[in-house]
Amino acid sequence: MVSTASYDLNAVRAALPALGEVTYLNTGTVGLMAEPVLERHLAAQADYERGGHYRQAAATAAYERAREALASLINAREPDEVALTRNATDGVAILAAGLAFTPDDVVLTTTEEHPAVLLPWAAAERRGGARLRLFPISPDPEQTLAALDRALTPETRLVVVSHVSCETGVRLPVSEICRRCRERGILTLVDGAQSVGQFPVDVQAIGCDFMTGNGHKWLCGPKGTGFLYLRREHIARVQPVLIGDGAVSPSFDRIALGDRPAAAGWDFEPTARRFEYGTRNWHTFAALPNAIDYLARLGWEAVERHCATTSCLLKEELRRLPGVTLHTPLAWEQSSGLVTFAHAGWTGEDLSRRLWDGYAIIQRRVQVPSAVRVSCAYFTNSDDLERLLAALHALRG
Ligand SMILES: Cc1ncc(COP(=O)(O)O)c(C=O)c1O
Incomplete structure (x- = not known):
């Protein structure tokens, strides 16, 4: 060879x-x-760990650059559609906890999904959410689409598919899957953990409503970095379950919250930042744009x-x-x-x-x-x- x-x-x-x-x-x-990415990664860790709040602005700016780089990489319309997470699993868990489905609803996924997909939706079913059902995929895209058609029912609310199966490496016909779902008013989540960084991934061309992914596999970026893309019109329907300072709008104001915080006039952030709260691993994201840029330069x-x-x-x-x-x-x-x-x-x-x-x-x-x-x-x-x-x-x- x-x-x-x-x-x-x-x-x-x-x-x-x-x-x-x-x-x-x-x-x-x-x-x-x-190594060149690692240098930037270690420098960012050192800068923030040594400087603490004195270096907050630099750490936060680097974090926002990572959001912009990811948004541009997957062709999101704006960085506000991208939540920064710890991994691809986080993105699924956010949706499984935050989309208001009932036991009459069905979430449909495939037989080759990673536990990152199966477990959050299985747990949601146990909590009284949608029933999780599986359909088989095939190396032949036509057979996969036929199996999808057979599995879709009027109760299906969301279809979750890997872009690339982590088991057999089969690439799924995600654009056609999303098109068929869109025609029926069904939401779609594409798991991009095994595709982003390997070949161009474009959420507009795919037509998915949500995509989850990470920076630590094919992008060869920092471990513990991930993202959840939410098409702008769907952000408001996903309720954050874990919530804290940074996730609400207007931002925290002790005087405005008064002694009845639940009754005060705040709401969740209107952007994908509604899933980000508290002190975060800002500096861990710093080298992600460098990792993306490294591959882009090749x-x-x-x-x-x-x-x-x-x-x-x-x-x-x-x-x-x-x-x-x-x-x-x-x-x-x-x-x-x-x-x-x-x-x-x-x-x-x-x-x-x-x-x-x-x-x-x-x-x-x-x-x-x-x-x-x-x-x-x-x-x-x-x-x-x-x-x-x-x-x-x-x-x-
Ligand atoms: C298809 C797929 N989805 C999700 C995951 C989980 O990724 P993470 O560890 O970033 O949560 C993996 C990891 O191997 C994967 O292959």
């Missing part, structure tokens, strides 16, 4: 020292932060092309390996940098552990199907893939 990157892959890899120690194929869990098209070429080459090689079953579609348009495969005679759990312990190949296991998932990222090279293929060859039988 030859290098296909249109940027200097060796220089890119030199900025990721862990690659000298391990074969890192797990950006789908957490990305590696490039070129988003070049990054996508590299992930596409590398993952497609790997899939072709895996397909030829006796005993290997590929669970990810071959076509880039229906897949992503995630590649999931099984190896005869191994459970996903055992194979994953063996690749980690015996070969220093960092990946993750998949439970259903029992398999291993590897991530081809902007820095993955042919040596990485060859080490994986050689290990699989050695583990045959």
Whole structure:
């Protein structure tokens, strides 16, 4: 296999020292932060931790720049539509707690969702909210759409789908899913945890009402950074459940609140900031724009092309390996940098552990199907893939 990157892959890899120690194929869990981004990250931590409130304005300004950078990245109409969260799960949890559904309503999602989606909605059902129902997805987008059509009922209020399945790496036809839902007056939430940073993600083109995502996977930004995008017209219908200073408008005024705070004339912030309150990890967000900019400078098209070429080459090689079953579609348009495969005679759990312990190949296991998932990222090279293929060859039988 030859290098296909249109940027200097060796220089890119030199900025990721862990690659000298391990074969890192797990950006789908957490990305590696490039050294120039890390410098900014550490400087921002030091600045705020050393300066405290003296450096508040700088920390808050950096936090707002992260909101702007994310809004622009996903093509939100305005930064006010973006809430900054700790992770992709937070975004789902905010909606599961804050959308007023009843037990007569249904939230429909897929059989391949992450617990980040399943658990908040399952807990909401237990609390007396909407019933959570699942429909199967398929590598074939037409089959996924047919399954969606069969599963939609007059009770469906919200459809939640991953942009890219964290299990099989299948890319879902999210624009068409959202279009069908919109026609029926059903809200849509797209989980962008496995797509944002891999290829262009545009909430206008997708047409979703909500999108959740994070900065710590494919954007390779600071861990513990995430976002929830809410289309402007839907913000007011999502009631914050966790609330405090910063989340209300007009902002806290002890005199105005008087001795009956509940009766005073305040409301939740009209923007997505209604979900942000109290002292926050402002400085943790500071390097997120740098992480986005780092990839943008390599070129988003070049990054996508590299992930596409590398993952497609790997899939072709895996397909030829006796005993290997590929669970990810071959076509880039229906897949992503995630590649999931099984190896005869191994459970996903055992194979994953063996690749980690015996070969220093960092990946993750998949439970259903029992398999291993590897991530081809902007820095993955042919040596990485060859080490994986050689290990699989050695583990045959
Ligand atoms: C599709 C998907 N959604 C959500 C998550 C959870 O992301 P976070 O850890 O940012 O909450 C993951 C993490 O692996 C994921 O793959």
